[in-house]
Amino acid sequence: ENVRDWIHTEDHSRAVWDILTRGRVGETYLIGANGERSNIDVLREILRQMGRPEDDFDWVRDRPGHDRRYAIDPTKLERELGWEPPHTDFREGLAQTIEWYRDHEDWWRPAKEATEARYAAQGQ
Known part of the structure; x- marks a missing residue:
């Protein structure tokens, strides 16, 4: 099972800003939210929140x-x-993240279609 530390994009961006503006030069800071979850649990929660069956994906x-x-x-x-x-x-x-993507489809849809076209051209 693959596990990641899931962090809200605003939290990550704020941490990067804090490091850039207040961190010590030459130091390394790890950004994490103590939010470890398995990828499959995150996927199933996304599907639930979007009103889809939890098994509506391909392995x-x-x-x-x-x-x-x-x-x-x-x-x-x-x-x-x-x-x-x-x-x-x-x-x-x-x-909140799902809502943002629903409200901003015009921002991400062209990039998604271009990526899918590249995969199709490669036979994937």
Whole structure:
């Protein structure tokens, strides 16, 4: 099962800004929200929130060398810069994200169609 630390895009962007404006030059800060979830659980929650059956997807093989888990320790970011994510309710943040994509289809639809055309041209 593949696990990732899921973080709201606004929280991630704010952390990057805090690092750029208040972080120490030459230091490395890991951005995480202590929001580990399996990819399949996230997929099923997306499907639920979109009113689709939880099994409405196709399984694909992982690419070779694919990491099963990305462990992020944001302690240094929290300790040195006082950063913490304001969006801690995963379902609420996901609902906001889905709503944004529904409201901005004109922004993402052309990129999606171009990507699908490239895959089709490659026989995928």
